[in-house]
Amino acid sequence: MRLTEKGILKNIDWWLVASYIVLVFIGIVNIYASIHSTEVSSVFDPAGRSGKQFIWSIISIACAGLILFVINPRIYEGLSLPIYIGTVALLIAVIFLGTEVKGSRSWFELGPARFQPAELSKIATSLFLATVMSQFGFRIGRARDFISVAAIILVPMLIIIAQSETGSALVYAGFIFVLYREGLSGWLIFLAGMFIALFIITLTVSSYAAILALAVIVSLCDAAYTGSIRHWLKIYLPAFAALAGIPFLLDWLGSLTDNSEAVIKKIEPLYVLLAAGALAVPFILYKAYRTRKMFTLLAVGAFVLGIVLSFSTEFIFENVLQDHQRQRIEVLLGMKEDPTGVGYNVNQSMIAIGSGGLLGKGYLHGTQTTYGFVPEQSTDFIFCTVGEEWGFVGTTAVILIYVFLIGRIIIQAEGSREAFTRIYGYCVASCIFMHLFINIGMTIGLMPVIGIPLPFVSYGGSSLLAFTIMLFIFIALKSNENHNFT
Structure with a gap:
C-alpha cells in the first residue's frame, strides 16, 4: 500500500x-x-x-x-x-x-x-x-x-x-x-589490486621487477594463510634476495669484458627469473597437491596469471588504450612531463x-x-x-x-x-x-x-x-x- x-x-x-x-x-x-x-x-x-x-x-x-x-x-x-x-x-x-x-x-x-x-x-x-x-x-x-x-x-x-x-x-x-559486502572473498579484491600494481610496476620499472614482486607477495600470502611463515623466511626469502641481485650480477660480469658478443652480455635477467620459476612451480604444485593445500594451488594460478598480465601490459598500453589515455597515464606515473600539454589541466x-x-x-x-x-x-x-x-x-x-x-x-x-x-x-x-x-x-x-x-x-x-x-x-x-x- x-x-x-x-x-x-x-x-x-x-x-x-x-x-x-x-x-x-x-x-x-x-x-x-x-x-x-x-x-x-x-x-x-x-x-x-x-x-x-x-x-x-x-x-x-x-x-x-x-x-x-x-x-x-x-x-x-x-x-x-x-x-x-x-x-x-x-x-x-x-x-x-x-x-x-x-x-x-x-x-x-x-x-x-x-x-x-x-x-x-x-x-x-x-x-x-x-x-x-x-x-x-x-x-x-x-x-x-x-x-x-x-x-x-x-x-x-x-x-x-x-x-x-x-x-x-x-x-x-x-x-x-x-x-564484498555480500560475501565476496577479500582475497579476490586483494588480487585485483595486486594486478593493478603489477601493471604500474611493469610500465614504470620493468617486467623483471613486477614478476619478482608478484612472486614475493603471492608466496608470502600463501605462507601467512597456510601457517608456514618460518618456512618462507628460511627458504623463499634467501631465494628472492638472490634473484633480486641477478640483474646487478649480470651487469657486473658484463663489465669485465669489452667483447660485445660475449654470452654474458646477451643474457636477459627476465629469462633467468622465468627459468627459476619454471623449475620451482612444478615442485610447488606437486607438493601442494600431495598435502591438499588448495590455497597454494590458487596462489600459483594467480602467479601464472600475473606473468601473463605483465607480458600483456605493453600490448595493452600501446594498442588498446587511446593516445590521450596513454599520455595521461604517462604524465600521472611520471614517465614523461608535459606541463603545457596533457599535464596542463x-x-x-x-x-x-x-x-x-x-x-x-x-x-x-x-x-x-x-x-x-x-x-x-x-x-x-x-x-x-x-x-x-x-x-x-x-x-x-x-x-x-x-x-x-x-x-x-x-x-x-x-x-x-x-x-x-x-x-x-x-x-x-x-x-x-x-x-x-x-x-x-x-x-x-x-x-x-x-x-x-x-x-x-x-x-x-x-x-x-x-x-x-x-x-x-x-x-x-x-x-x-x-x-x-x-
Whole structure:
C-alpha cells in the first residue's frame, strides 16, 4: 500500500535530503564562480552554465518528488530487468546514433540538451544487481551466481569503454565493494589490486621487477594463510634476495669484458627469473597437491596469471588504450612531463587549490578561476574552484559532506530489513564514492584525467538528474520500509 504524503514525510531520511540540497547549492554557486567573468553577471541567468544548472536542479527536485510521492517503490525490483535491458540498448544505440563530443560518441542530442545514457546505466545496473543478489538462495561464492553478477557489471562497462568513455566505465569497479559486502572473498579484491600494481610496476620499472614482486607477495600470502611463515623466511626469502641481485650480477660480469658478443652480455635477467620459476612451480604444485593445500594451488594460478598480465601490459598500453589515455597515464606515473600539454589541466588545478591557502581568496576572487587558467573548471575540475576561493577549510567541508552522505547511506542500508534495499544502498554509496575519489584525485594529480564529474556539484544536467534519481530511489525504498515496520 502506498503511503500518504504525511506518512512519507514522516519516514523520509531528511539528513540525506539536506546533504543533497547543500551539495547542489554548492555546485550552483561554484559553477557561477567559474564562469561569472566570461559568460553572465547573474547566477540565475539561463544563458550561463550556473543558470542552466539551476534549471536542471529544479527538474531534478521535481523528479525526486515524483519518486517520493507518486511512484510506488515496490515496482523497482520487478522492473529492474527491463530497465537494465533498455539501458544497455541505449548504450549500444548511442555508439551508432549519438553525437561525438571530445572524441567520445556517448551523447544523444535532444534539442538544446544533451543526454548521456552512461549516467542512467549506473542506476539500471544498481537496481538489477540488487534484484539478482537479493533472490532467495543467492550465494556470491557459488560460481554460477558470481558469473551472473559479473556479467551484469561487465556488459555495460565494456560497452561504455567502446564509446571511449573509460572514466565512466571505471566507476563500475566500485561495485566490487557491494560484492564484498555480500560475501565476496577479500582475497579476490586483494588480487585485483595486486594486478593493478603489477601493471604500474611493469610500465614504470620493468617486467623483471613486477614478476619478482608478484612472486614475493603471492608466496608470502600463501605462507601467512597456510601457517608456514618460518618456512618462507628460511627458504623463499634467501631465494628472492638472490634473484633480486641477478640483474646487478649480470651487469657486473658484463663489465669485465669489452667483447660485445660475449654470452654474458646477451643474457636477459627476465629469462633467468622465468627459468627459476619454471623449475620451482612444478615442485610447488606437486607438493601442494600431495598435502591438499588448495590455497597454494590458487596462489600459483594467480602467479601464472600475473606473468601473463605483465607480458600483456605493453600490448595493452600501446594498442588498446587511446593516445590521450596513454599520455595521461604517462604524465600521472611520471614517465614523461608535459606541463603545457596533457599535464596542463592538472598543473593549473593544483596551482589553484594551493593558492587558496587556509581560508581561500574569497568568493569570486580566485585569479585562476576568474582568468580561466583551468579548462573544464565548471565540470570535471569544479573542486579546484572550491579550493581556490574557499581554501582548505572549504574543501574539507565539502569532503566531509560527502563522507557524511556516503556514511549515512551505508548506515541506512545496513539497518535495512530487506536485502534489495540494502544492496541497492551499497550500490549508490559505491558509485558516489568512486566519482568522489576519482574526481578529487584528478584535480590534485593522483589520478589520470578521465572526465569524471563531482556528484551533485559539477556542471551537467544528465549527471545531476541521474544521481538525484539514484539517491532518491534509495530514500523512497527506506521510507517505505520504515513505514512497513513501524
